[in-house]
Amino acid sequence: MRLQEGSGETAVAGYLSKLSKDIARWQAEGLIDEATAAALLRDVQSRPGGVRFGSVLAILAAVLVGAALLLLIAANWEAFPRLLRVVLIVAGILAGYLGGAYLKNRGHDHFGEALWLLAAVTFGAGIGLVGQMYHLSGDETQAILVWCAGTALAAIALRSHPLTVGAVLLAGGWLLMVATESGRGDHVPPSYLALAAVLWAVSLWTASTAARHLILLSLMLYVVLVYLDSEGLVAPILLAAVSAAAFAWGAAQPQQSERIVKLGGGLPVQGLLGFIAGMSIVQFEYYEERSFLLVAIIVFAGVVAALVLAGRESRMLRWLAYAAFIYELGFVYVTLIGTMLGTAGFFLAAGLVLAAIAIVITRIERRVAGSAAGEGRA
Amino acid sequence: MNPSRRLLLVAFGVAAVQIGVLGWMIAGRAMILRSGNDVMLQVQPVDPRDLLRGDYVRLAYNISSLPRELFGDTLQDADPGEFTVYVRLASDADGIWQPVAARYGSPPEAAPEARHIDIRGTADYSPAADMETISVDYGIERFYLPEGEGREIEEGIRERRFRMLVAVARDGTAQIKAFYDGDTPIHSEPLY
Numbered sequence: 216m217r218l219q220e221g222s223g224e225t226a227v228a229g230y231l232s233k234l235s236k237d238i239a240r241w242q243a244e245g246l247i248d249e250a251t252a253a254a255l256l257r258d259v260q261s262r263p264g265g266v267r268f269g270s271v272l273a274i275l276a277a278v279l280v281g282a283a284l285l286l287l288i289a290a291n292w293e294a295f296p297r298l299l300r301v302v303l304i305v306a307g308i309l310a311g312y313l314g315g316a317y318l319k320n321r322g323h324d325h326f327g328e329a330l331w332l333l334a335a336v337t338f339g340a341g342i343g344l345v346g347q348m349y350h351l352s353g354d355e356t357q358a359i360l361v362w363c364a365g366t367a368l369a370a371i372a373l374r375s376h377p378l379t380v381g382a383v384l385l386a387g388g389w390l391l392m393v394a395t396e397s398g399r400g401d402h403v404p405p406s407y408l409a410l411a412a413v414l415w416a417v418s419l420w421t422a423s424t425a426a427r428h429l430i431l432l433s434l435m436l437y438v439v440l441v442y443l444d445s446e447g448l449v450a451p452i453l454l455a456a457v458s459a460a461a462f463a464w465g466a467a468q469p470q471q472s473e474r475i476v477k478l479g480g481g482l483p484v485q486g487l488l489g490f491i492a493g494m495s496i497v498q499f500e501y502y503e504e505r506s507f508l509l510v511a512i513i514v515f516a517g518v519v520a521a522l523v524l525a526g527r528e529s530r531m532l533r534w535l536a537y538a539a540f541i542y543e544l545g546f547v548y549v550t551l552i553g554t555m556l557g558t559a560g561f562f563l564a565a566g567l568v569l570a571a572i573a574i575v576i577t578r579i580e581r582r583v584a585g586s587a588a589g590e591g592r593a
Numbered sequence: 594m595n596p597s598r599r600l601l602l603v604a605f606g607v608a609a610v611q612i613g614v615l616g617w618m619i620a621g622r623a624m625i626l627r628s629g630n631d632v633m634l635q636v637q638p639v640d641p642r643d644l645l646r647g648d649y650v651r652l653a654y655n656i657s658s659l660p661r662e663l664f665g666d667t668l669q670d671a672d673p674g675e676f677t678v679y680v681r682l683a684s685d686a687d688g689i690w691q692p693v694a695a696r697y698g699s700p701p702e703a704a705p706e707a708r709h710i711d712i713r714g715t716a717d718y719s720p721a722a723d724m725e726t727i728s729v730d731y732g733i734e735r736f737y738l739p740e741g742e743g744r745e746i747e748e749g750i751r752e753r754r755f756r757m758l759v760a761v762a763r764d765g766t767a768q769i770k771a772f773y774d775g776d777t778p779i780h781s782e783p784l785y
Contacts, residue, residue: 253596304615309608316604320597331604338611345615349622349782350649350769352735353715365614369607373600 234259235322257374257422273329274377281336285343297348304344307337312369328377335366335381356396359389367414370421379414379423386410387433394440403440411437424479431478431485435492442496451500455493459517462486466525483525484532490517491539495546502550511547518543527583537576544568625768626782629760630710632682632690636755639734649737650746654757656680656692656712657734658726663695671697671720678716678729679765681709689756695727700765713765731767733759736780749774 235256242252284307311334319327339362345351346358363385370378386407394403411430418426434454441450465472465482472482494514501507522536548564594602635655659680661668679700682690693709694701697720700711714729738746749755758771758781771781 249596301615301619305612308611309605312604312608313601316600320600334608334611338615341611341615342618345618345622347649347737348619350736351622351732353730353732361614365611368610372603372607 231259232322270325270328273325274332277329277332277336281333281340284337284340287340297344300344301341301348304337304341308334308341310334311337312373316373328375331369331373331375332377332381335369335378338362338365339385356389356392359385359392363389363410367417370423371417374421376421376423376425379418379421379426380429382417383414383426383429383433386414387429387436390433390437390440394444403437403444407437408434419477422477424477424481427476427478428481428485431489435489438493439496446500448497448500451493451496453493455490455497458486458489458493460486462490462521462525466521469528480529481531483521484529484535487518487521487532487535487539490521491542498546507550508547511543514543515540522579526579527586530583533579533583537572541569541572544572622768625760625762625766626770629762629766629768631770632684632710632712632759632761633688634757634759635689636750636757638750649735650743650750652734652736652750652757654731654733655689656682656729656731658728659692659695660726661724663692664697664720664727665694667696667702668720673719673721675720676716678714678727679711680714680729681705681711683708683710695729710761711765712759712761712767714767731759733757733767733769736769736772738780746774746779 238247238252238255238259241247242249247255311330315327315330315334317327318324318330342358342362346355363382366378366385367382369375370382389410390404390407393407411434415427415430418424418430438450438454442448462483463486465476465486469480473480476482478485491514494510494517498507498510498514501510518536518539521532526533526536637653637655637657639651639653659678663680675698677698679696679698680692681694681701683693685691690710694703696702697716705711712731714731717728717730718724736746746755754775756773756775757769758773760768760770762768769782771778773779
């Protein structure tokens with residue numbers, strides 16, 4: 216199975232390189248103009264062809280080298296005079312972006328993207344170095360924001376998917392830092408919503424599905440932070456409601472919703488996740504009240520509905536639903552039944568319940584597999 | 594223009610913008626060092642267990658904690674969401690600069706005399722908080738050191754008098770200039 220997948224990837228890569236050559240030839244012969252050629256190439260390259268091993272390794276290498284660079288700066292490496300360190304950073308940024316462009320032009324896309332990522336990390340290291348050179352303190356959040364803006368700019372200009380993901384991660388880091396900063400109010404910055412909207416637009420331009428998924432996850436984090444800050448239930452309930460609506464839309468109109476949100480068919484999964492996240496907060500709030508059971512019933516109903524409505528199309532959604540079901544059971548046990556049963560009773564009950572869940576999951580999976588095979592024959 | 598040359602140009606443009614941002618940050622700080630007003634502050638040890646943080650020492654100054662009276666009755670008028678504080682400094686007989694007035698949001702009202710310098714900081718508490726003293730950060734609470742040198746200074750600060758020469762820009766931004774152990778400078782910052 217593994218071998219087959221591997222050869223499939225090679226086949227895809229071979230097809231890509233052949234198609235790229237053909238497009239170049241068509242352009243040279245005047246069959247298509249430059250804009251069409253570029254658009255075709257982009258379309259071919261942005262096709263999700265599974266996670267390519269080489270790409271992952273190249274990105275990992277860039278992250279490792281980048282981390283080494285950041286650590287070097289952090290250790291205040293005195294072997295180099297600091298002017299030389301600035302020169303090294305400048306040279307690293309130049310070499311990273313230009314070298315990445317050069318590699319991309321030669322068709323080594325993954326290594327090109329990895330070099331760009333490294334250049335963006337070097338930019339961050341440069342900001343850290345300036346802070347260290349002048350003993351700046353107290354505005355780390357601003358430094359992260361500048362880093363994020365620089366990375367987003369690079370992502371836009373170079374139409375780079377990994378750089379978009381990088382910018383989204385930096386924005387999330389900024390959100391966490393501002394929200395957990397000691398003193399000065401401790402507020403969750405509403406401006407993050409604007410930042411997320413901008414990054415969403417960037418991700419559409421750079422065709423980065425992963426970035427959009429990360430943005431949605433960061434918005435769930437945002438709601439959790441707002442709840443921790445204010446203890447109000449408006450944000451979590453809003454999250455659960457919007458997520459349920461998104462799920463319904465994604466399940467009922469898969470093609471239409473996909474055209475608009477472009478999540479690679481992941482909208483129902485994100486919807487279910489958001490629903491569970493929001494409702495979990497509500498449950499924590501009603502932990503010791505009677506209405507807890509009502510909330511738990513809503514969650515169970517939601518998870519089962521998700522399974523019935525969209526479980527067949529998405530394996531990820533099914534597993535998320537199973538996990539949510541078990542989590543919810545545990546939650547209900549700890550709050551309601553935990554007080555009634557002893558530890559031995561708990562193990563017995565947990566074992567029986569898990570066995571029941573296992574049987575149900577196996578049956579669902581078998582049925583899905585069976586109907587998929589049936590469709591395949593038809 | 595062919596696409597590969599355009600990509601190289603765009604990549605160069607991105608690099609130029611990011612390098613420009615770094616250059617602008619450096620130029621701004623060098624400018625304060627070159628043309629800011631110098632004030633000498635007394636270094637005070639902060640939380641004794643937690644002075645050394647990896648590669649820098651945390652520092653507090655004689656102006657880090659301000660008595661409430663210094664703000665006069667401007668505290669009542671201040672916007673509760675305001676955390677920026679301006680502190681007016683004047684040199685004492687020993688050459689150490691001491692706070693003479695402070696205000697949230699804008700420099701103290703009376704026009705500064707020639708011997709006064711206004712420095713800008715960020716308060717830990719809003720003006721509405723009922724605190725006896727208000728602690729203020731000026732962005733100069735860290736001193737980065739080569740690995741391993743921090744411990745010595747950390748111990749020194751508890752026993753001897755350390756002072757910090759700080760350059761203050763016209764808008765009140767503070768920038769560390771030189772670190773003194775008694776009268777001997779132990780680290781002094783070049784412009785670049």
